Amino acid sequence: xxxxxxxxxxxxxxxxxxxxxxQEHIGYNEIGIITDKDIYISEYESHILDLNTVLRVDSFxxxxxxxxxxYPSARSLYTLRIYFSKDGYLLTKDFWKRKKILKVNSxxxxxxxxxxxxxxIELKEFNDKHYPSIFKTLQILEVGHLLYNISRIADIYGxxxxxxxxxxxxxxxxxxxxxxxxxxxxxxxxxxxxxAKSRSSGKYYGGLINFDLDHEKYRYFPQDFSKIKSLxxxxxxxDSVKTLVFINDGNSLLDNENGLVIDYSxxxxxxxxxxxxxxxxxxxxxxxxxxxxxxNYAEVIQYIGYLAQEVCLNNSGIGIYNRPIKQMNFNxxxxxxxxxxxxxDYIPFYGVLTGKETELISRSKKIx
Numbered sequence: 001x002x003x004x005x006x007x008x009x010x011x012x013x014x015x016x017x018x019x020x021x022x023q024e025h026i027g028y029n030e031i032g033i034i035t036d037k038d039i040y041i042s043e044y045e046s047h048i049l050d051l052n053t054v055l056r057v058d059s060f061x062x063x064x065x066x067x068x069x070x071y072p073s074a075r076s077l078y079t080l081r082i083y084f085s086k087d088g089y090l091l092t093k094d095f096w097k098r099k100k101i102l103k104v105n106s107x108x109x110x111x112x113x114x115x116x117x118x119x120x121i122e123l124k125e126f127n128d129k130h131y132p133s134i135f136k137t138l139q140i141l142e143v144g145h146l147l148y149n150i151s152r153i154a155d156i157y158g159x160x161x162x163x164x165x166x167x168x169x170x171x172x173x174x175x176x177x178x179x180x181x182x183x184x185x186x187x188x189x190x191x192x193x194x195x196a197k198s199r200s201s202g203k204y205y206g207g208l209i210n211f212d213l214d215h216e217k218y219r220y221f222p223q224d225f226s227k228i229k230s231l232x233x234x235x236x237x238x239d240s241v242k243t244l245v246f247i248n249d250g251n252s253l254l255d256n257e258n259g260l261v262i263d264y265s266x267x268x269x270x271x272x273x274x275x276x277x278x279x280x281x282x283x284x285x286x287x288x289x290x291x292x293x294x295x296n297y298a299e300v301i302q303y304i305g306y307l308a309q310e311v312c313l314n315n316s317g318i319g320i321y322n323r324p325i326k327q328m329n330f331n332x333x334x335x336x337x338x339x340x341x342x343x344x345d346y347i348p349f350y351g352v353l354t355g356k357e358t359e360l361i362s363r364s365k366k367i368x
Contacts, residue, residue, distance in 0.1 A: 001123060001143065001165045002026065003298040007136050008289070012347060014133035016330045023136040026168055031083065031090065031104060031122050039103055041091060043181055044157045045084045047189060048119065049093040049101075051149050052082040055197050062203040070196040071145035071309055072324050074138045077128055080146060083120040090120060113167065117175030121146065138326060140298055141350060143171060144305020145324075147231065148313065149196065151306075154230035156188045157181065161231050165298045173231070195316045202321025202357055210278040211358040215248045218280040218356050220315035220322075222307060233303045236293075241304055242346055244284040253282060258340045270332045271325070271353065279355035283311050284328075286337075286346035304350050311352045323353045 010021040041049075056068040065076035073079070083090035083104065090104040114120055121143055126135045150173070154161065158179030164172040202208050222243055246253035246262055253262040253276065264276040285304045294300070312322040333348035 001171050001298040008297050010133050011137045019133050022132045047153050053093050070149050073142050079124045079126050081122045085114045085118040119173040121171045123169040140301040141305035144302040145309040148306045148309035151228050151231040156185050195313050199316040200321050201323040207273050209275040210356040215280040220311050237299050237303050240288045242286040246282040260339050281354045283352040285350040287349045288346050308352050319357050325351045
């Protein structure tokens with residue numbers, strides 16, 4: 001996947017008050033043609049492909065973005081498609097009919113780039129007109145969310161992969177180690193799907209508030225991602241990203257590690273759909289951008305999405321929201337970062353709002 005410095009400049013300019021720069025539309029290579037030939041699929045492969053299928057449809061009384069897969073997507077657009085390379089075909093699943101396997105005769109474009117056992121993530125063309133300055137950012141952040149889920153399942157089974165972003169609109173995960181299928185994997189994989197099915201960004205009508213005031217129960221501190229063996233990011237990428245965690249202490253939102261404080265009233269000026277006094281935390285991802293250090297920034301954006309998904313998945317539960325936010329306006333966040341001089345070279349790039357919804361209507365709808 002390609003994400004140029006020009007694309008990054010467009011994103012940064014947009015959140016600095018200028019929308020005159022537009023991210024570049026690239027020519028999308030079609031990944032192949034669907035065939036109807038039968039093919040065997042393993043338990044592990046099935047779980048990987050299920051990540052890209054619809055798990056839940058919420059009530060339209062709660063949200064206009066009602067479709068939920070195992071990871072979040074801006075406006076529930078879900079413009080990604082995941083494939084497993086096997087026996088000369090690319091395998092995927094129907095978004096809705098989860099048991100229906102689609103076999104794809106891969107294009108010449110992909111034939112020389114993937115091998116049996118590799119996973120391919122494809123960016124489909126982004127046709128929504130709401131985000132001309134950041135649409136590519138949103139898609140590649142979404143890839144990062146999906147990568148976290150892939151890495152969790154791969155870790156359970158013992159598979160390992162290497163990232164390859166050389167394709168224009170594809171990411172290949174090169175298979176470096178084949179895992180095993182043990183019965184004890186079942187308990188871990190069932191727990192993963194329990195969390196994935198309850199993942200929620202919260203309702204979009206009526207605001208987010210926790211009348212029980214038990215906000216301290218729904219915190220989640222990101223763990224050291226190096227514990228995951230199945231997928232590794234470049235050290236330069238890892239070193240360029242910093243995570244801040246603002247915890248509600250009953251008086252304000254604090255990041256004790258970096259000495260940062262945000263007043264409730266200040267938060268609600270920017271994010272007026274939530275009650276800051278009753279929320280649990282805000283997780284913020286900063287990027288230390290240095291000009292002309294990289295030719296392709298796709299892996300950086302993917303890594304940020306990957307870190308955000310750790311919160312969205314592991315802190316999920318009935319009535320709990322973990323809402324990703326790309327609305328990271330500079331004029332709002334820079335005065336907060338200026339409280340610590342060591343953060344002066346970082347830009348606010350992405351975040352996750354976390355808390356509990358009091359209303360019973362927040363309960364998940366039937367899984368389909």
